[in-house]
Amino acid sequence: MAAHVTTTARLHLGFFDLGAGPGRRFGSLGLALDRPTTRISIEQADRPIVEGHEAERALHYLAILQAALGLPSHHALFIEAAMPPHAGLGSGTQLALAIGAGLRALHRLPPDPRRDAALLGRGARSGIGIALFDAGGLVVDGGRGDAAQPPPLLARLPIPADWRVILVLDRGRAGLSGAGEIAAFAALPAMAEPVSAKLCRLALMAALPALAEDDLAAFGAAITRMQEILGDYFAPAQGGRFTSPAVAAALARLAAAGAVGIGQSSWGPSGFAFTRGHASAEALAAQAAAPGLEIHVCRARNEAATVSIA
Secondary structure, eight states: OEEEEEEEEEEEEEEEEOSSOSSOBEEEEEEEEEEEEEEEEEEEESSOEEEETTHHHHHHHHHHHHHHTTOOSEEEEEEEEOOOTTSSSOHHHHHHHHHHHHHHHHTTOOOOHHHHHHHTTOOSSOOHHHHHHHHOSEEEEOOBOSSSSOOOEEEEEOOOTTEEEEEEEETTOOOOOHHHHHHHHHHSOOOOHHHHHHHHHHIIIIIHHHHHTTOHHHHHHHHHHHHHHHHHHHHHHHTSSSSOHHHHHHHHHHHHTTOEEEEEOTTOSOEEEEEESHHHHHHHHHHHOOTTEEEEEEEBOOSOOEEEEO
């Protein structure tokens, strides 16, 4: 018997508070996509086996979880598909949670993605990847407090079925991660209170109500403005509002052609834009195309990661 887990990419749409804050820091908004995917299978074995993309990282996660869950047996882990690493799509968290979910399903243990994330050092700043693994849709997390646990989920809303996301990937570049990311956050100045207040207002009083009322234009305007503010804040660390000049140029073409909600997910280099309807998305994607870029038309995913035993 083997456990099979499939999880998908997420967009990080922005942080709310990067200052000292009222006892909490970060807080963020994000949504799940239907692609790219990470797909694994895991079964008991006579010796540790890990095959596929990100094998070294996966072996590390597997060893920590086996010890923490008190599992006596070895396991064979096969990574059958993996989303691109360091692209701003949450690949590390999704791989970690997929391994945790697979181990728990295989040994008939209750799912606990928040504990798995804490054990594996995920959710240090944003909790959206954990919440989206567990539920899909669009989620809001409450940032990190003093407790040594991932940020709490505050809200979840489904994405309308006809909304589409145009995802722009630049495989030739990588977003900040690991020590580079830690150093970047340490070097950036504290975010001014009025800026944090503006971001919170855009999220709570613009983006979320617009989503609830299926108003893509208003949602897109709020996300674009949040992304402009955050892009300027992070520009000293990433060389401008966008990590990839090629992605920035593609997003400018998409905006000129009528797409809304223009931005970069996390440190990038992946960029995104929203539109309504598949035909519109395909037409816009054709206009964004350029050498060195991958353009994908995605749906939002309103479901949790899938876990099965066979």
